[in-house]
Amino acid sequence: MKRYLFAVICMVYFVASDAQAQSVWTDDFSNFRHPDRWFGDTSLFSNNGASGMLSLADSVARDAQLFRLSSAWDSARWQFRVEMDFTPSSSNYAAFAVGMHRTDLFGDNQGYFVRIGGGTQRRISLMRRNGTTNATVVESSANFLQVPNVGVDIELERSPQGVWTLKCDTGSGMMILGSALDNTISPGPYVGFICRYTATRADKIRFSNLSVEGGSFYSNSPFLVSRVEVMDNHRAILELSHPPVFSSLQQLNLTPRVNFNGLYHRDDPYRIELIFTSDTFEYNRQYVYRISGLQSSESLENLDSSIVFFRFKPKVGDVIINELMIDPSPAVAHLPEIEYVELFNATQWDLDLGNWQIQTGSTHRFLPEVTIPSKGYLLLVRANDAWWFSDSLLVAPMDWGVNALPNSSGLVLLFSPDAEIMDRVDYQLDWYNDAAKSGGGWSLERRIKDRMCNDPSNWGASNSAIGGTPGRANSLTELIEPLRVSHTAFLGGRWGEVYFNLPIEDDSELEVTVRGVKTDRFLRHERCLRIDLAPFIDQVEMPVRIEGVLSDCMGQKWGDTTLVFVKPERPKPGELLINEILPAPPTNGASYVELINASNAWLDLQGVSLARYDAEVFDIRRLLDSSFLFAPGQIIAFSPHPDRIVRDFTNSNSGAIRRASLPSMPNASGGLALLGQEGILLDSMLYDESMHSPFLQDVRGISLERVHPNNPSMERETWVSATSQAHWGTPGLPNSQFRNMGHTEEAFSLGKDVINLNRSELLEVFYDFADMGGVGHLRIHTANGFEVYVFPQRDLLGSSGVLVWDGRTSRGEYAPSGLYIVSLEVLFPSGKRKVYKDAFAIVH
Template sequence: MKQTLLAILLLLPYFVQAQLQDSFSDGDFTKSPAWTGDISSFIINSQNQLQSNGPAVTGTMLHLVTPSQAVSGTTWEFWANLKLATSSTNYADIYLIADKEDLEANDVNGYFVRIGNTADEVSLYRKDAGKTAVMIINGQDKTVATSNNIVRVRVTRSVDYEWELSIDVSGAGLNYVSQGTTVDAVHKRSDYFGVLLRYTSANSRNFYFDDFSITDAQPPVLEELQTLNQQELTLRFNEPLTPEQAQSFRNYTLNGSRKPILAELIGERTVRLVFGQPFNVGENALTIASLQDLYGNKLSNPINRSFNFVPPAVMPGYNELLITEIMADETPEVGLPAQEYLELFNATSDKVLTLQGIRYSDATATTTLPNVQLLPGEYAVVVPNSQVQSFSRFGKVIGISNFPSLNNGGELLQLRQPNGRLIYAINYSDTWYKSTSKKDGGWSLEMIDVNNPCGGIGNWAASVNPRGGTPAQANSVSASNPDNTPPSLVDVTAIAPDKLLLRFDERLDSAQAAQTLNYRLNPSLAVAGVRVQGPLFTEATLTLASPLQESLLYTLTTTNVRDCAGNSGSLPVTYTFALPSAPEPGDVVINEILFNPRTGGSDFVELVNRSPKYINLQNWKLANTSGDTISNKKTITTENFVLAPGQYVVLTANPENIKMNYPAAPPAAFLKMSSLPSYPDDAGTVVVLQQDSRIADRFSYSERMHFDLIDDLNGVSLERIRLAGASVASNFHSAATTVFATPGYKNSQLQEGVTAQRVFKVEPLVFSPDGDGVEDFATVNYHTDKTGLVANITIFDAQGREIRKLVRNELLAANGFFQWNGIRDDGTKANIGYYLFYIELFGLNGEKSVHKEKVVLGGRL
């Protein structure tokens, strides 16, 4: 290469702008310039033309080449005379650009003009190594269709790689006709110019050439500027440069004043510049002056080129790459393409982040991000490959092949390094929209403050952009929203005798929260270890040195536990808990049910723990029945939820609806389920299943159980009367019409257990069935010391008239009660006054006893 360059430099005085001029007037083609190849098969004839003189053998191919490095900003001209009828076996290829000396080889790269083929035309071809040549300009047919074809050819290639082919069939060069133009920049290097002939035996001497001219009148053009590192550049030009100017550091200026400490010409067209100080982060400006090509074309004006420099890309660490926008429900379309998307944000101020190999996952699927870089503070939207074009107008777009579908209601999303290390995680929910209309679709969720990446619902909101979102752009809800509040301990559950699960209301500083000194138990038990659980770091598992005791209350005290933002409370935080016990059927029972809600309302089932145990409802189920089969089982909760003795819990799919309809309901009593089993308005069965699949409780209800005098049953629940009683119809009554239902707190119709001092006792002696929740019914309580007793109870008014057959042939338990709500057998309300319960008791051996108890039905006059 150095020898070739030296030879060209020596020739510079002979051709200032022309790289090649050869009319063969000296009668010698082996010098000035030198042609090589099949030199024995060519002659200079008496007209000073280059003429073929090869063997008269069909299929012969001949070639001659001369050095030429012209590739762009160049004009090629020559004269040719083919005294033959051109065909697929008789033609001439004039190589304007070639990277090999042997033009007959198949591995040549370059461009050539073909004179003659089956269409008898002059056309321009591109030759790629190992491949068949491709026509890029198709010349007019039949322009060389005689047996004596004279043509002068001119080809130009601009510095922008636009080709034009023109011919003059007179051969004079005064009447060129364009054969077409094209843009082709595949090959940008040349070493040779030459001719390649193919002929049959009769045409071995019939190819004539003259006036070869290659003219370069354009100065060098900078094609590419590339940063190698923070102090080095490479500059690639479109043609070879003269070394003296190319290697002068004075010809290069960075950012107005800085000169390189080294300017080195690599090969013929590439300059390496080394600077003594790093480039500016961001935009830099380079000025290039006084360069010239090998043919004397010098820059008339300096080249000014700007370039951006960014530090080498690195893998993001924890919270350095964030998910800052989520379009989970894309329909109905508001203004954006109807497509789910995620937005990523480089939260660093000085790092370029590479996304290559980062694993993005939702609850069910994982995909890998492509080789893309994000600059400091840069946003990008992630969509399926098929949607890249649709989102390109908004900003930077990253396409992936298997985009995991986003759940409309919310789910856990994670970004992890290729080695599995966590980068970022978020568990979004449709409650984060804080807008009923926007959560129905077409609007994205946006992070408010990107400097508060650990913030949950408080740092997210529905987009306010009219399009419905801001993919690959700063969020429309962007604002300062720092986290200044320390974490709160919201729950402690003993998940094993020696393990506690702690739940906090926000993300923790996982390293600091893992210190055992931050936790203390009373009664005293040592904490042996702490593990803060990812990916959200809102839960910590404490391992105890010795086991907890059942039914014993413990108090956990936490101190100095910091959140992700560094906040910690100044005062200790305490929480009281107990080790859950194994449940038995009947420990947790159905306490209240709303199966006929108001229009637009929701069902609920209330449970109560009537045992002295602490019972964990994790993986319990709520069900109904189909015939005699328990069916439609729904998991109450997959999380730990410990029910203390006497504690209520309300199960519903829509807590907000229940709270709106029954404002006295305590919010802490609700446990949201994704859906409840079907509980029809007319009748049905509620079944509660323990984790071990045993039936905890079962209650078959009917709308006929409601108090007959209630005009509108919609929105009125059935309540358990006595906590210790069985889950049967006689132990349930309509809630008082003053409240309609009591979700999460004491039933309006609750009665404490009454122990009969004799066989039968009425309580209260005066009742008023007006639905106000105060003594709305009377109970006939009984206590027997025998088994197998059967009772009939008939109610008479003060005049001795029978008004109600309350009980007929009822087999009694050891203890129990019957209720009368003041309704006659005909469904009307009895009048105010005295009434008599006439009770007949029958034994297994035929014995019979009669008991009479009085009651007063009161009311407002």
């Protein structure tokens, strides 16, 4: 059965007086079989000819129950008399229930009841029922009813604060049996009599003198339709704020007029079912009716309101896979070590997912009967593990194995009741984009809920301190990498390909021109736009103009642009060079090798490999299997873990770092060889720790940079440590130690002679040295020599660069107006020491 809930917003009008705040009534049982009075086992009771007494009138052993609607709860008093022509026992007793949620006391229910007898100690007890468990709230002394025949008047009171007082009168006056505070159970709409008896006692229990008064738990709330649930094309259920008068269902009308039958559900008095005589509800179409004639059982108001029927058919994006805990061990903080799949309901309606399916790997499972609220979350977990999660979370137990979600990679599919795919996630371990978190204890979270991107751009490791956000909003921000060109390629001597960093959509209209000539010979596929360049292949350059709007699945746009295609050459020795290496990564980091196109030609890097080098080459690893156009002067870095490189090196270009397997690179010393497609040696270099600056005590996490492409790769002087200002590495960016050949001039200057701190201006100190690898120490003094600020550490400087001071003293206060001296002391590896000074002023 397909069922969808639709929360109704309606304009409600009433034709009766304000809802009553008090529920006051008595019953002499003269008309107890009227459908608006008592229901249940009415055939097992008699009113003894309207004598004012309700008598059990059975002949076999069983349980008998009578219930009716009542909302008395605050400052409430329930009074009744019970008579039993026997001594009560665990098999023969009576009870009176209040605030019950359903009509079967002996089943799964919630509420309170006064039990007269029962058990082996023959007490009068106030009991609390929660599910199928009873607990004592107040009770009399043991054997209080150890008498041959019982005749007792019972009075039960409840204060607004939830204090219950149980009283009784056995003929000597009303006495208090006890009081207790208990607000465990919220009020339900039913009160009633319950009898449990054997055959010999089946006509020996009587009730009389019933009266009820108290503040209604409905308070002054109006009588209205709170929700409509469309079951199928001809059935709907109305949820009401108050239970209706049963007989008024016959006067229920819908306008415009439509033929239907109404059914009342006694087990849920707030719901009525409408069965239409013909197919009425189409998918995703609203039907507005005016409903009237139904009467509230509490206030006797007549319902007169407009309601909307809506038969919902889900579409992609309505319910999404929002979070995955694929590897819960070891736990980070307080989350249980339990796999889970989190779903999110993006619609404005509460949805019953009872006929939806989830697929993990190749295994399909139906979801249990559960309603996920609008904009709410649902956790799917293995049935045996559901109890681990807080009661405040909506959890659905699933018939899953222990490892339903593989750690390294997996597939999760969500299906609608019509077996249509609503969401799909083909996750990979590298979606974490965080080496430490991919080891376990952290969930994968979706970044943007309304973007159906089955792609790492829309997923990442949770930022929550406890490792995940089950049942609440995800911790990841919606900031994502902008859509950009990743690289270009040239295939088959005719096809120019533009690759993007994110998958592109197929619904955009584009106009492509090559050398000013419009062409329709292009196509899109996932991350690639392929253009036929055959008619222009004899040209030296083929500028391609792309106009229109390309968008990715995240909704980002990529506008008009011009790209140049050139028939590439295969790299020759000396044209493609090793430009930067990191053999000794930081803790939990990764190595990288950076290449540079040192030629004036466009190169194709397809088939280029990197290998260990030590008199001969070994451990050869291919970097690129497909075409990759590499422009003159372009830089690209390769690493097995680009995410770690971007994390550890803030001065990096994530768009120029590609994933690739690298040969092993010993930390202390080693060699690398760069090979062309046919195994031609393009470049090689040897390295060891002593090539780093002598001022460094620990070289882990510090790269060796090439000072200039023209310097021989095998010369030690070609390689120096990256600067501290560049955060010890520049993967994908120009080297921090780049130096023009033959440079001998020196310079030291300030960006401004006067800085105004009221305008948040900064002091910029520019330097340009003839020597390389110097360690600098910057100080700020007043004109009379008082030290204002000392940079907290000595910087490993490049041959040129800039140092910045924000005007704050060592105590964190802004320096006062006046004249100051800046001095830069530099110590070079050769032992040469130089001091540079200049004056400047501060104003406010």
